[in-house]
Amino acid sequence: MTEEAGYGKVGVLRRENAELTHVEFGTPMGELLRRYWQPVALSEELTDMPRAIRILGEDLVVFRDGNGRVGVLDQHCAHRGTSLEYGRIEPEGIRCCYHGWLYDVEGRCLQQPGEPPDGTSKDRVRQSWYPTREFGGLVFAYMGPIDLMPEFPAYDILSDEGLILTAYRNISRGAVAECNWLQIQENAMDPVHTAFLHSTISGAHFTDLFKALPQLDFEETPTGMTYIRTSTLPNGFTYRRVQEVFVPNARSVADPYLPGNKAQSEKSRLIGWWVPVDNTHTIGFHIEALRVVNGAPVPSVLAQAPEGRSSGTQAARRSYEDMQREPDDQEAQVSQRPIAVHDLEHLASTDRGVVMFRRLLKEAVAAVQKGDDPMGIVRDPGNRTVTVSAGNTLIAR
Ligand code: FES
Ligand SMILES: [Fe+2]
Numbered sequence: 001m002t003e004e005a006g007y008g009k010v011g012v013l014r015r016e017n018a019e020l021t022h023v024e025f026g027t028p029m030g031e032l033l034r035r036y037w038q039p040v041a042l043s044e045e046l047t048d049m050p051r052a053i054r055i056l057g058e059d060l061v062v063f064r065d066g067n068g069r070v071g072v073l074d075q076h077c078a079h080r081g082t083s084l085e086y087g088r089i090e091p092e093g094i095r096c097c098y099h100g101w102l103y104d105v106e107g108r109c110l111q112q113p114g115e116p117p118d119g120t121s122k123d124r125v126r127q128s129w130y131p132t133r134e135f136g137g138l139v140f141a142y143m144g145p146i147d148l149m150p151e152f153p154a155y156d157i158l159s160d161e162g163l164i165l166t167a168y169r170n171i172s173r174g175a176v177a178e179c180n181w182l183q184i185q186e187n188a189m190d191p192v193h194t195a196f197l198h199s200t201i202s203g204a205h206f207t208d209l210f211k212a213l214p215q216l217d218f219e220e221t222p223t224g225m226t227y228i229r230t231s232t233l234p235n236g237f238t239y240r241r242v243q244e245v246f247v248p249n250a251r252s253v254a255d256p257y258l259p260g261n262k263a264q265s266e267k268s269r270l271i272g273w274w275v276p277v278d279n280t281h282t283i284g285f286h287i288e289a290l291r292v293v294n295g296a297p298v299p300s301v302l303a304q305a306p307e308g309r310s311s312g313t314q315a316a317r318r319s320y321e322d323m324q325r326e327p328d329d330q331e332a333q334v335s336q337r338p339i340a341v342h343d344l345e346h347l348a349s350t351d352r353g354v355v356m357f358r359r360l361l362k363e364a365v366a367a368v369q370k371g372d373d374p375m376g377i378v379r380d381p382g383n384r385t386v387t388v389s390a391g392n393t394l395i396a397r
Contacts (some may be wrong), residue, residue, distance in 0.1 A: 016339040019181045023056040028365045030184075032248055034144035035374055036042050037152055039285040041139045042167055050094055052085035055141070059083075060130075062139060063105075066091030071105030072141045074128035078109070090392040105271040105372050113275040114141045136287035137167025149379040153386045155251070168303040170272055170284030172310045173330045178284070179250060181276040181340040182361075184284075187333060188243055188251040188351035191216060191229040198278050198310065202326040205257035205311040206354060209239050218353045223247065223376035225360060226389055227353050233260055236397035242268075244390040246359060247364050247375050249274050252390035257301060257313070260394065268390035270302070280338040 023030045033056060040055050041062045042391040050063035051281060052075055058074040061084040071094065074081050078294055082098040089095075091383050093104040095111075102111040107129030109122040133152050142149050146324070158165060169175065187193065195213050198205040212231035219226050224246040231239050237260060244252045254268040269289040273284050290297035305312035310331045323331050364374035 014226070014341050014343040016180075016337075019365065020342075020358060021182050021339050023181070024279070025188065028369065029058055029248070029361070031144070032278065032361070032365050032368050032374055035144075035148065035150065035265070035368060036144075036250075037140040037142050038132060038249075038275055039138040040141045040275070042169065042285075043134050043137050043139055046139065048068065049087070050085050050087055050088055050089060051280045054277045054281075055274055056143060058143070058230065060141075061085050061087070062132075062141075063087075063089055063094050065089060065105055066095050068132060069105045070130050071103075071107075072101060072130045073105075073107055073137075077101060078095050078125050078127045079112075080125060101125075105129070106134070115251050119296040136165040138285055138287060138395050148373075150328065150373075151381050151384050153376070153378045154384040155386045155388055156250075156269060157267055157269055157388045158287055158289055159385070160289075162292075164178060164292060166285055166297070166300055166303060167285065167287050168300070170286050170302075170303055171238045173282070173284065174308055174334060175283070176281050177283060177330070177334060179334045179336065181282040182278055183275045183336045183340040184256040184282055184329075184333050185245065185249055185251065186243050186263055186354045186357060187329065189218070189225065190351070191227050191241070191243065191256055192350040193332070193367040194229075197327065197329070197332055202328065204326065205226040205314070207234060207258055208240075208260060209260045214241075215352070216350065220356075220360070221389065223386055224250075225353070225356055236259065237261075237263070237397040238393075240392050240393040240395070242392075244268070244388060246386070247360050249276075252388045254390050254392045256266075256311075258394070263394055265304075265393040266391055268388060270323070275353065279335055280343045297328065307373070 011376040020121055021030045022034060040053055045051055046064035050061045060072050061075045064070050064071050077084055077096040079099060079101050082096055084094055086097040086373050087094040092110055093102055094104045100113045101109055104110055107127035109125040112122045115121050130143050133140045136158060194210040199211040212233055214231040217228040224241050226244045229241045233239055233328060249275045250271060252268045253270050270286055271284045274284055276282055288300050301312040310329045367374045
């Protein structure tokens with residue numbers, strides 16, 4: 001039904017596109033997201049205390065046991081449900097505070113100290129658990145069917161010898177962005193917003209290079225898609241910027257702080273993930289290969305961005321008036337509603353990257369439902385390389 005009720009209002013109740021936005025266990029997108037390794041914490045956040053996390057609508061606890069192994073377990077103890085965030089970390093695992101049951105990082109119940117010493121109850125208990133990996137300073141979990149666990153992808157831009165990797169939370173949409181993951185991820189295939197939100201509306205957030213309205217191309221890749229944004233600068237240089245998304249929720253963004261007066265070509269040095277906390281909350285993680293100058297890593301500007309700011313070069317400001325006067329990605333995307341309603345949109349020619357990305361997601365969902373691997377799943381342990389094409393090129397006149 002598409003009839004209008006008058007005054008431009010649509011006369012039927014429009015709901016969000018649940019197939020692409022909802023993330024719980026058993027939902028189409030929830031099952032797709034669970035086929036990929038997802039970052040859930042920073043390695044440096046695992047101290048002598050467990051950490052409660054919520055990922056894909058599941059309440060979990062992440063911890064590093066006394067032997068250095070990382071575990072991601074269901075938050076609620078299999079005994080009677082006490083949260084393991086109050087547990088004690090020990091060499092062999094985590095001990096629930098309530099009756100002292102001890103679990104290892106794979107959820108095996110090692111001890112039930114209140115039970116008779118010869119009891120077998122512990123052998124019948126398994127705390128829900130997920131496999132984990134650490135890479136580049138992030139802790140990843142695989143939350144899908146265990147027999148379909150993929151290899152861990154080796155992004156080429158993060159894999160070369162001698163790189164110094166740094167990991168951090170991307171808080172440009174707030175430490176926990178109060179909206180659905182998809183509208184944030186779609187932003188990566190929306191290059192036109194850089195010419196408005198980040199240039200003419202709110203001043204130059206990153207670089208003056210974004211001011212020139214670009215010509216846009218979009219291309220599929222084996223793991224997702226890219227946009228190719230080409231513009232001619234006032235100085236006559238051609239600026240070509242390639243940005244890339246990996247189905248479903250990762251992306252690669254080239255340096256946004258490029259000066260526009262020197263011919264150059266550089267690959268992106270960053271992989272980022274928008275991880276759904278639940279349907280209406282999202283957290284961001286980045287791994288960045290730092291530039292090395294005179295033998296020392298140059299600190300990441302993006303890593304230092306204040307909460308709610310895309311750009312690390314501007315001061316934090318959070319008053320409502322400031323947000324109205326100089327909106328940034330957080331204001332633009334979170335205000336699309338807690339879950340953007342696709343039925344209410346009026347997509348135009350510049351949205352074709354968003355349209356294409358949604359199609360790729362639908363195809364990936366369909367592949368999972370058919371029993372196939374969705375795009376970008378790495379199966380060959382001998383060839384885990386994912387080639388990243390994101391980058392910047394400045395060509396002199
Ligand atoms: S509730 Fe965890 S040991 Fe009893
Ligand atoms: Fe942006």
